[in-house]
Amino acid sequence: MRIYDIILKKRDGDSNTKEEIRTLIEGYVKGEVPDYQISAWLMAVFFNHMTPKECSDLTEVILNSGEKIDLSSIKGIKVDKHSTGGVGDKVTLVLGPIVASLGLTFAKLSGRGLGHTGGTIDKLESIPGFKTTLEKEEFFSIVNNIGIAVAGQTANIAPADKKLYALRDVTATVDEISLIASSIMGKKLAIGSDIIVLDVKTGSGAFMKKLEDARKLAKAMLDIGKRHGRKMSAVVSDMNQPLGNMVGNALEVREAIETLKGEGPKDLLELTVAIAERMAILSGIVDGESARKMIYETITSGQALKKFEEFVEAQGGNPEVVDKPEQILPASQYKFTVESPQKGFIKSIDAQEIGISAMVLGAGREKKGDKIDPAVGIEILKKVGERVEAGEPLAVIYTNDVNRYEYARKRLLEAYSFSMDEVPKLELIHEIF
Numbered sequence: 244m245r246i247y248d249i250i251l252k253k254r255d256g257d258s259n260t261k262e263e264i265r266t267l268i269e270g271y272v273k274g275e276v277p278d279y280q281i282s283a284w285l286m287a288v289f290f291n292h293m294t295p296k297e298c299s300d301l302t303e304v305i306l307n308s309g310e311k312i313d314l315s316s317i318k319g320i321k322v323d324k325h326s327t328g329g330v331g332d333k334v335t336l337v338l339g340p341i342v343a344s345l346g347l348t349f350a351k352l353s354g355r356g357l358g359h360t361g362g363t364i365d366k367l368e369s370i371p372g373f374k375t376t377l378e379k380e381e382f383f384s385i386v387n388n389i390g391i392a393v394a395g396q397t398a399n400i401a402p403a404d405k406k407l408y409a410l411r412d413v414t415a416t417v418d419e420i421s422l423i424a425s426s427i428m429g430k431k432l433a434i435g436s437d438i439i440v441l442d443v444k445t446g447s448g449a450f451m452k453k454l455e456d457a458r459k460l461a462k463a464m465l466d467i468g469k470r471h472g473r474k475m476s477a478v479v480s481d482m483n484q485p486l487g488n489m490v491g492n493a494l495e496v497r498e499a500i501e502t503l504k505g506e507g508p509k510d511l512l513e514l515t516v517a518i519a520e521r522m523a524i525l526s527g528i529v530d531g532e533s534a535r536k537m538i539y540e541t542i543t544s545g546q547a548l549k550k551f552e553e554f555v556e557a558q559g560g561n562p563e564v565v566d567k568p569e570q571i572l573p574a575s576q577y578k579f580t581v582e583s584p585q586k587g588f589i590k591s592i593d594a595q596e597i598g599i600s601a602m603v604l605g606a607g608r609e610k611k612g613d614k615i616d617p618a619v620g621i622e623i624l625k626k627v628g629e630r631v632e633a634g635e636p637l638a639v640i641y642t643n644d645v646n647r648y649e650y651a652r653k654r655l656l657e658a659y660s661f662s663m664d665e666v667p668k669l670e671l672i673h674e675i676f
Contacts (some may be wrong), residue, residue: 244262244266246267246270246280247280247446248279248513249263249267250267250283250284251288251644253284253287253288253291254287256291256292256510257653258293258294258296258297259300259301259574259667260301261300261304261644262506264297264300264301264304265300265304267281268301268304268305268308268403268407269304269308269403271406271407272308272402272403273412273469273510274473275401276456278431279411281407282410282414282479282601283602285407285410285411285414285416285419285532286414287414288416288419288421288422289419290414290532292419292420292421293422293425293464294471295420295463295467295470295599297421297590298421298424298425298463298466298467298491299466299467299470299471300428301421301422301425301485302424302425302428302429302432302467302471303471304403304429305356305399305401305403305407305426305429305430306330306401306428306429306430306432306600308402308404308429309400309401309403309433310397310399310400310432310433311400311433311435311670312397312400312434312435313435314353314383314431314433314434314435314436315510316383317348317350317383317386317387318348318387319345319346319347319348319390320346320348320438320526320527320528321433321436321437321438322342322347322348322349322428322436322437322438322439322440322522322525322526323348323349323350323351323434323436323439323440323503324357324439324440324441324442324460324522325349325427325431325437325439325440325441325442325443325451326440326442326444327427327441327450327451327457327460327508328449328450329360329443329444329448329449329485329521329594330359330360330448330482330485330486330490330497330594330595330597331361331485331486331488331490331594331623332360332361332368332442332444332482332486333361333363333486333487333489333495333496333498333499333511334442334486334511334514334515334518335351335353335363335393336363336366336496336499336551337502337503337507337511337512337515338518338519338548338550339351339391339497339551339554340391340503340547340550340554341515341538341541341542341547341550342519342521342522342523342545342549343389343391343502343550343554344390344525344541344547344549344550345389345519345528345529345537345538345541346390346524346528347390347522347526347528348386348390348391348550349386349390349391349392349393350382350386350391350392350434350436351392351393351394351399351435352393352395352396352400353375353393353394353395353396354395354396355395355608356607356608357530357614359448359488359595359597359598359599359601359607360448360479360605361492361495361560361604361606363380363393364393364395365492365615365617366492366493366495366499366560367393367496367560368492368493368494368617369493369496369572369573369591369617369618370496370560370564370572371406371560371561371564371573371656372560372561372562372570372573373555373558373559373560374435374558374560375393375394375395375558376394376395377392377394377482377558380659382394383558385557385558386475388557389550389553389554389557389642390550391550391553391554392554392558393554393558395400395432395637399431399664400430400433401429401433402434403429404426404429404430407422407426407599408426413591413674418450420459420460420463421463423450423463424463424464424467424611425467426458427464428467428468428471429656431468431534432467432468432471432473435528436473436596437474438473438474438475438522438525438526439468439474439475440475440476440477440478440518440521440522440525440651441461441464441476441477441478441536442477442478442514442518443457443458443461443464443477443478443479443480443539444457444479444480444481444482445457445479445480445481445673446481446482446483446594446597447482447483447484447591447592447593447594447595448482448483448484448485448593448594448595448597448598449482449594452626453533453602454673457479457482457673458479458501458503458674459585460475461479461673461674461676462477462483462676465476465477465676474525476521476525476675476676477675477676478514478518478521478672478674479672479673479674479675479676480514480517480518480671480672480673481669481670481671481672481673482594483591483592483594483627483669484591484592484594484597484623484626484669485592485598485623486510486511486629487502487507487508487510487511488574488623488626489619489620489621489623489626490597490598490601490606490620490621490622490623491604491606491617491618491620491622491623491641492606492617492618493572493573493574493617494573494620494621494622494641495620495675496564496572497568497572498511498552499511499551500548500551500564500565500568502515503542503547504542504549505542505543505547507638513671513672514671515673516535516538516539516572517672517675519534519538520534520535520538520581520596521675523537523538524608525651529590534596536602540643540661543579548565551565552565561565567639572617572618573617573618574618574641574643575618575619575620575642575643576587576642576643577641577643577645577648578639578640578641579639579640579648580636580637580638580639581631581636581637581638581639581652581655581656582633582634582635582636582637583624583625583631583633583634583637583659583661584633584656585661586631586632586633586661587630587631587661587662587663588628588629588631588641588660588661588663588664588665589625589626589627589628589629589631589666590627590658590660591627591659591661592623592626592627592658592659593657593658593659596654596655596657596658597621597655597658599618599654599656600621600640600651600652600654600655601619601620601621602617603619603647603650603651603653603654604616604621604640604641604644604648604651605619605642605643605647606619606620606621612654616643618641618643619637619641619642619643620641621639621640621641621651621655622638622639622641623638624637624638624639625637625638626668627666627668627669628665628666628667628668628669631661637656637659638655639642640652640655650668656674
């Protein structure tokens with residue numbers, strides 16, 4: 244079949260068959276179909292979208308383009324979680340030990356941060372000695388022994404997605420929901436988990452700025468998962484302000500440990516519990532009424548914290564980080580308090596601006612290959628709906644380079660808006676599918 248005809252069909256609003264999509268994408272990966280023809284097809288998809296079946300077919304081609312990780316040799320019910328990315332999102336660090344304590348198996352491959360969004364692998368690597376590059380046999384062994392392991396994503400998974408995303412990035416076709424859904428699910432389905440729970444974020448710090456778009460993306464990914472025989476759920480959560488109080492790698496690890504001790508921020512705990520609850524219910528180990536109670540018991544009993552300690556030690560990290568995080572985790576040389584410029588109520592916090600402020604300090608990457616400083620970041624002291632006086636501490640900036648402080652402070656203050664009238668606190672969980 245001619246590539247021209249495949250593009251023409253999509254341009255005119257018709258659906259491509261699975262064979263047409265396979266011919267197009269496999270040809271591109273092999274170098275037989277040029278960039279300009281794939282670009283034309285991507286733009287046709289951007290304007291005409293894809294049907295659920297086309298979405299599922301593209302996902303299948305993406306996941307079959309590279310290595311698949313068969314988890315059948317791992318004991319128990321394998322659960323996985325995916326977040327669409329946000330600021331201060333350290334849910335995986337809290338969630339994994341909780342669900343492993345419930346008897347589920349948390350075998351996860353995670354990514355690094357890019358731009359204003361953080362990455363789980365960078366956060367874990369701020370723990371001295373923690374190893375995220377694991378051979379497959381080592382990964383399987385750790386999971387079978389303690390029920391949890393988190394490693395960096397292998398370059399061999401879904402190579403078609405990497406090529407497509409690079410092209411989408413330069414052709415203004417990144418934010419098409421059907422392409423986003425296929426991209427995410429192509430990587431998720433390549434890992435043989437039994438259950439996948441999605442955290443689809445919406446708001447100023449999220450990729451999906453509008454709630455309706457986040458809902459559409461959640462539904463599209465759930466449809467793909469269903470068509471591929473996976474048990475799935477999606478939580479649509481708010482990212483109109485950072486999650487928790489800490490933004491920055493070692494700072495977020497410290498906050499995750501506090502949360503496992505029952506002393507962390509309420510919003511981080513609320514979202515983590517909601518995701519863990521979906522995993523427990525979908526696994527069949529507990530009914531809906533008992534799930535939440537069991538989850539809180541793993542925290543209050545210290546089981547989840549103990550599991551985190553085992554997890555850190557199993558992957559080469561210093562387990563003393565649980566009891567002495569301030570001494571074990573890297574700390575910044577300088578610490579500056581940012582004061583509120585006026586009194587009133589916090590009306591909004593632009594989470595993306597906070598993420599960029601942290602990136603400026605060295606907590607994130609503007610481009611792949613940038614070096615991360617694990618010690619730096621931002622602590623949010625006041626969140627939306629809280630009252631503040633002029634001159635009262637608003638946030639704390641942690642840095643190792645005083646020359647970066649002023650610009651980070653400027654962007655941080657620009658992220659805040661104020662109101663003299665009382666402002667309601669933000670709803671964290673918008674919907675669960």
